[in-house]
Amino acid sequence: MAPQNAASSSGDGRRTASRREVLNQAPPLVGHDVVGADLALSEAVVRHGSTETLDGLHDLGREAGSAEAREHGRLANEHHPQLRAYDRYGHRVDEVEFHPSWHWLMERAVGHGLAAAAWERQADGDAHAHVRRAAGFMAWSHTEPGHGCPVSMTYAAVPALRADDALAKEWTPLLASTAYDPGLRPVQDKRGALCGMGMTEKQGGSDVRANVTRAVPQSDGTYTLHGHKWFTSAPMNDVFLVLAQTEGGVTCFVVPRVLPDGTRNPLDVVRLKDKLGNRSNASSELEFDGTVAIRLGDEGRGVRTIIEMVAATRLDCVLGSASLMRRAVSEAAWHVAHRSAFGSLLADKPLMRNVVADLAVESEAATALAIRLAAAVDRLHDPHEAALRRLALPLAKFWVCKRTPAMTAEALECLGGNGYVEESTMPLLYREAPLNSVWEGSGNVNALDVLRALGREPEALDAWITEVGLARGGDARLDRAVDDTLGLLGTLLGDPDQLEVQARRLAGRMAAVLQGSLLVRFAPAEVADVFCASRLGSSYDGTFGALAGGDLRGIVERTTPTPA
Incomplete structure (x- = not known):
């Protein structure tokens, strides 16, 4: 009698898999260098x-x-x-x-x-x-x-x-x-x-x-x-x-x-x-x-005293959300690299590749901005760095943390029903995703803090303009987005009744432009191209997996973890 965990023969001589044999499942994503793989x-x-x-x-x-x-x-x-x-x-x-x-x-x-x-x-x-x-x-x-x-x-x-x-x-x-x-x-x-x-x-x-x-x-x-x-x-x-x-x-x-x-x-x-x-x-x-x-x-003076603690924890909100994004897209990319459906790996399906590439670009943009902010803390004696941190921190806290729940939900869906099961860890990531947008000031608090920085500290806006200007000429879509964002800011400053109403719109645009400038300067061309084509256009609706073109395979390969 054949062991129950081995393949057996059917009545017509064909071999069939044992009910205890597990097929077509991704191995656990363990045994790798989280830093080196990212x-x-x-x-x-x-x-x-x-x-x-x-x-x-x-x-x-x-x-x-x-x-x-x-x-x-x-x-x-x-x-x-x-x-x-x-x-x-x-x-x-x-x-x-x-x-x-x-x-x-x-x-x-x-x-x-x-x-x-x-x-x-x-x-x-x-x-x-x-x-x-x-x-x-x-x-x-x-x-x-x-x-x-x-x-x-x-x-x-x-x-x-x-x-x-x-x-x-x-x-x-x-x-x-x-x-x-x-x-x-x-x-x-x-x-x-x-x-x-x-x-x-x-x-x-x-x-x-x-x-x-x-x-x-x-x-x-x-x-x-x-x-x-x-x-x-x-x-x-x-x-x-x-x-x-x-x-x-x-x-x-x-x-x-x-x-x-x-x-x-x-x-x-x-x-x-x-x-x-x-x-x-x-x-x-x-x-x-x-x-x-x-x-x-x-x-x-308690608020002024504790504000530096708030600033540092806001940085960690951005770092934590960027980490949740990276963990989520790592699990998604790992799964589709090992799971087959309808005759081929999920990673080779054009639509799945579109989704995972889009998630990867979102994660990379968050990481680039998060580490840039940490670098500003290393150089706070520099007036530009101090002013940039003052404005870019609430921008990043608003935008990166606000993007995380939708991103983790899409990554969970890449695993299908497996992603909805607690053992996959994806439900914990999904439930955790809204936290950093609430902690240390919700979205509205940070959007209003952006307005406060713009109104009280003109050097903060100058620092943002200088920083995004370092990418000027690198991508025409980014250049237009910078000009459009400054135009939006000018319009709102001229209409104070609309300034607070549109604070989230302004904060989101300024944050995305800052991310785009970092990617154009430092990321691989395929990542920057997809980001600028999708996030900086006026028609972008935030739907993941709707990229119109680009080297999506290269982006997916770049983001997929490799064992040590």
Whole structure:
């Protein structure tokens, strides 16, 4: 009798496949270097950093693409964090317990320097510290997106802490440490620390000036907080930057989780949020009642103090969305390169090739813009770079994050029914895709921030014009798009009643033109050609897979991962 997993003979002598034999399925996309397989990312790192910068990322890329890392990502989301408000004796402890896979991911993210290490490396003379960190953050996010939240907030806290030299000196070395040291202990007993942020409240959301949490000054120079925060991710972090009202107005505070004497700061974790996307990260709701806080910056200047943290987390929103795009198109390209239908590989079907090429161009444009923004952080002493970052960051945050949900949905569809099944990871990517468009200011908030930059900081528009002008003459369609966008801006500035109404249209056009200029200057000709032909035309409706021409096969081959 033949084994059940082998082919057998039918009654007429023909061989038939066993019901246990699996045919025509793509192998798992594991065992590859996520950095090296992403040519758009690798080229951007060399362009804005160096070959040495890229060489230093391959170990991270190989670990991110390993079967072990992907399995830890799955387990971290399958086993949700659990809130323990009280211990067995009734003491309030407010601890969140995570699955070991969460700690595995966090240990490596921090160990690879993806938290705040870039700031100290920059101070020590590393001219490409933020490009390296950005590329590493994008690549490591392929493992699992949720644990990127505490990593990102820790990175973003450092520039905000610089509002107070003493607080910066106390906290920056711990936040920049590459040692992951979880657990609630006095910070002086830890090898490394993580930072969180508490801004929004249930009655105000993005309107933080509507916050009602009060800060009461104490005789020793500290304050106590009384109120709530509607969203505070990673409540097991060691310290938080929190906004609260003082007599002088909205003010920023440093709130340690554990006080220097070892007692726990009174901070109640009310509940963990049941979110749409990742389940690994413990997004929480907090209440303060006598919580000890140290003022950061002047009273009434809290928004200005924390704005640098917001800017850095907005960068990570762009990096995270670009990473989601790349992971999605990688899975789609990998699948169609191995799956056959109707007599040939899906990758050889003209319409499927059109779809995957279109997704690849979208991903490459996002990557090019994301790493360009990281390079601006490396060169913020340059007035052009600082001004460009001021305008390009909300542009990218609006556009790249807004494009991600439709892009991931189309990539999911490339896998057919397999893509709709949780085991493929595509549903998690799809659910996660809207997050970065909401976090740190929704689409409207960022579009309005673009108008604010244009109205208050003319050097920001000059920087955008200079940057896109570097590609002048490289593609006639891009040149027309630049002129049309400036024409649109001029028209809207002349009609203030329409300026806010058309803010999204303006932001989208300015972002796409900036992406186009980067691709015309740096990307392969076939990528830039397809982008300019599709995205910069007035008739573009955003439908993926409707490209009118170009070297689509070359684009698909460029984006398809190859095993190490």
